Amino acid sequence: MTTQDAKVIVCCAEKGGVGKTTCAVSLATSLHALGLSGLLVDLDPQANSTAWLTGEYADTGARLYESLDGGQLPVDKTNYGIYIAPSGRRMSGAEPLLQSKPMGFVCLRQALQEARGEFDVILIDTPPSLGQLVVAALVAATHVILPVRPDGFSLDAVEKTLTTCRSVKAQLNPQLEILGTVVLDYHKSQVISRHLLALLEDIEGLNVLEPYIQTDIAFRNANMHRIPLEFHEPTSRGNLNFRALAKHLSETMALEVTP
């Protein structure tokens, strides 16, 4: 479809291992399966999204780093119809780079400006801790989702991350829409999954997105083979959950999809 200004969706959690990368990669491929053009920007120096979509950790992340310093955003083609701005070790220098600039939090928004005219959606994968890069991602974003999985620390992280999102919205990016939390690793017969849902409902103003993403070993198989789930096991439960979530989000964000 012809692009308007891309919706920029950041996957954000102030904790490791909760599903940020899984959400970024699976939503990018599921939204693409709906007919939307997509770019994934991997801000995490661990470069897991990059490896998942390119099959390797070959990029140094230097081009993405330089784009935060006024250079051109790298936009590389993947084998899966979507594009990637790849990360790598050099991106571990991005925190001090942004801190050294008086308005470091706007660097990513500026770097993405051109790409926003070229894609329907831009997904941003973020590192697990709160720092300048995550703030810059929230400033560049139009929408944010907060992955959570059934454990207490992950729940604590949702509350903290929500507070961060709300303060960035209040002070730096009034247009930011907090879409809500994506529940991963959900198992309806497990007490802990039901308990998580009850506790999430108690968090004031937090939207719990549906469908939940069920526990599925297919995610680990797919990242082990470094092939997105949409291509590795398209009919797996986890992938079907993500396709339905992508459909729901595309409607929420008023994105036109080709039938």
Ligand SMILES: Nc1ncnc2c1ncn2[C@@H]1O[C@H](COP(=O)(O)OP(=O)(O)OP(=O)(O)O)[C@@H](O)[C@H]1O
């Ligand atoms: N629904 C699910 N069922 C089973 N495993 C899952 C599910 N969702 C995610 N996982 C697994 O959980 C692990 C952590 O996920 P992921 O790498 O996306 O987290 P992350 O928040 O990006 O971590 P980090 O902070 O280290 O970047 C991965 O091995 C992933 O395959």
Ligand SMILES: [Mg+2]
């Ligand atoms: Mg990750």
